[in-house]
Amino acid sequence: MQIFRMELWRSLRSWVYYTASLIAILVIFLTFFMTFREDAALLDELLQNFPPEFRAAFGFANVDLSQIEGYLSFIFSYLVLIGAVYGMKLGVSLLSEESRRKTADFLLSKPVRRDQVFLAKFSAAMVCVIVQNLLLFAAGLALIPILVRESYDIGIFALLSFSVLLVQLFFIGLGQVIASAVQTLKQVMPIALGVVFFFFIIELINQSLLEKALTYLTPFSYFKGASILHLHGYDTSYLLSDIVVFLVLTLLAAWLYRRKDIHAT
Amino acid sequence: MNIVLRELRAHLRSFLIWAGTMVFLIFAGLMKYSAFQKTGEAVNEIFDSLPAGLQAILGMDAEMDLTSIGVFYSIFFLYFLLLMSVHSTMLGASIIAKEERDKTADFLLVKPIRRSRAVTAKVIAALIMIFLFNQITFLVSAVMVGQYNLTGVSLTGPIFRLMAILSAVQILFLGIGLFLGAFARNAERASGIGTGIILGTFLLKILIEINQDFEGLTFLSPFSYFNAYEIMFDGAIPFGYVVLCIGTAICGIAGTYLVYRKRDLRS
Numbered sequence: 136m137q138i139f140r141m142e143l144w145r146s147l148r149s150w151v152y153y154t155a156s157l158i159a160i161l162v163i164f165l166t167f168f169m170t171f172r173e174d175a176a177l178l179d180e181l182l183q184n185f186p187p188e189f190r191a192a193f194g195f196a197n198v199d200l201s202q203i204e205g206y207l208s209f210i211f212s213y214l215v216l217i218g219a220v221y222g223m224k225l226g227v228s229l230l231s232e233e234s235r236r237k238t239a240d241f242l243l244s245k246p247v248r249r250d251q252v253f254l255a256k257f258s259a260a261m262v263c264v265i266v267q268n269l270l271l272f273a274a275g276l277a278l279i280p281i282l283v284r285e286s287y288d289i290g291i292f293a294l295l296s297f298s299v300l301l302v303q304l305f306f307i308g309l310g311q312v313i314a315s316a317v318q319t320l321k322q323v324m325p326i327a328l329g330v331v332f333f334f335f336i337i338e339l340i341n342q343s344l345l346e347k348a349l350t351y352l353t354p355f356s357y358f359k360g361a362s363i364l365h366l367h368g369y370d371t372s373y374l375l376s377d378i379v380v381f382l383v384l385t386l387l388a389a390w391l392y393r394r395k396d397i398h399a400t
Numbered sequence: 401m402n403i404v405l406r407e408l409r410a411h412l413r414s415f416l417i418w419a420g421t422m423v424f425l426i427f428a429g430l431m432k433y434s435a436f437q438k439t440g441e442a443v444n445e446i447f448d449s450l451p452a453g454l455q456a457i458l459g460m461d462a463e464m465d466l467t468s469i470g471v472f473y474s475i476f477f478l479y480f481l482l483l484m485s486v487h488s489t490m491l492g493a494s495i496i497a498k499e500e501r502d503k504t505a506d507f508l509l510v511k512p513i514r515r516s517r518a519v520t521a522k523v524i525a526a527l528i529m530i531f532l533f534n535q536i537t538f539l540v541s542a543v544m545v546g547q548y549n550l551t552g553v554s555l556t557g558p559i560f561r562l563m564a565i566l567s568a569v570q571i572l573f574l575g576i577g578l579f580l581g582a583f584a585r586n587a588e589r590a591s592g593i594g595t596g597i598i599l600g601t602f603l604l605k606i607l608i609e610i611n612q613d614f615e616g617l618t619f620l621s622p623f624s625y626f627n628a629y630e631i632m633f634d635g636a637i638p639f640g641y642v643v644l645c646i647g648t649a650i651c652g653i654a655g656t657y658l659v660y661r662k663r664d665l666r667s
Binding site for chain 1: 418425429479490494501588594598606610
């Protein structure tokens, strides 16, 4: 419990920054919906004449941006990116922080098992992202009616909003594995940003084609706005692969962490 | 000279990882070209039937062959910008700030050299690395695109122009990173602020795209300075933005010297 509390306290500052940025970005983009919708309506009319392959190739998602739900899905494709950076940073830094601060010997000589240390850190990360997503969702619920003054589908918004969490889980898993597999990580952010942008670019490459098999490679393809709007829910196979990847990576990280040779200085 | 070599060696592993990632992405992106080409042919026909006004709205001109490898490659520009901005910013921040983090600042600075010489060596090492990163991207692109290019018209020139522009953006982000490394309290903070700048300017690009009222802010987002297609095929290089990139970088580097000279380094 002590470790858990310590980790939460340590993560607080960056948690505040990222949570505030997510909410700020949501607000800024929402503010421009009213002016954007007229252009979007024109563009949408125009795009209806094109085959879906064309729209995909040029990055026009198959959603109507003049509708608030479509516009929200557009905003969330970027909020997911920011959230993913945070998730990755969290996953990488939790398990590598002690070596960097040279406090590993302090922590690990306490009468707790490595598994307990891992569990405490992992739970702290979960609390961080879950609370973050609840706040983002609540902020949306409170602000969309004020900024847009239009009725919208709350279910769709909830699905979009919590897709941030689901993508974060993927990256937390990946971050934990990297942190426990590498001997000492000197820096977190270059790895976090590099890996997240790598997956984001894979998604951008995917976007230009409608080939489904390759989309399993990147979590940014799992919860796309177009499919959420279309299905009124998550695509089960993607949801499943997201959760499975998260669980497998977390267990792998726990296993690696248990046998890791951690140097005191 | 010793410091330059030392820095190059210290960053070798991360450089190789970055280079490998870049090569993989170019490879993966071009692998999909054949599929893109198939969809493109149908699109070309529809596109030609559109009135010129609509073509302009979509930001393309009539001669543009959507199935050509050159046009397809110009889409990669954004990927390069994203990767290179992260690489340059983080490299700049860490090369300066890592001495304190690794508790080697006292070791370096008791050497009989001025602080400014240590900074100069680090700046040179960083410039060498971003140049090499750029050149690897160029060579792999030129060779790979050459493989797929069946038109007989070489694309090496246009790709080279694109890389020259990219190097201006790299230098810009390197300047910002170096300054953050000297200015921020520690390495962690420097890379944190760097992350904020990269993500913030990237989102600003998106905002500018959806809202014309923001066009006046274009100068704040390096991601929206350049249009890859125009650079590659119209030879239109917006020199104003190139100067802005290099000017900002010079300010950043000058700031690095000023701040680092007076910095209270903890050992």
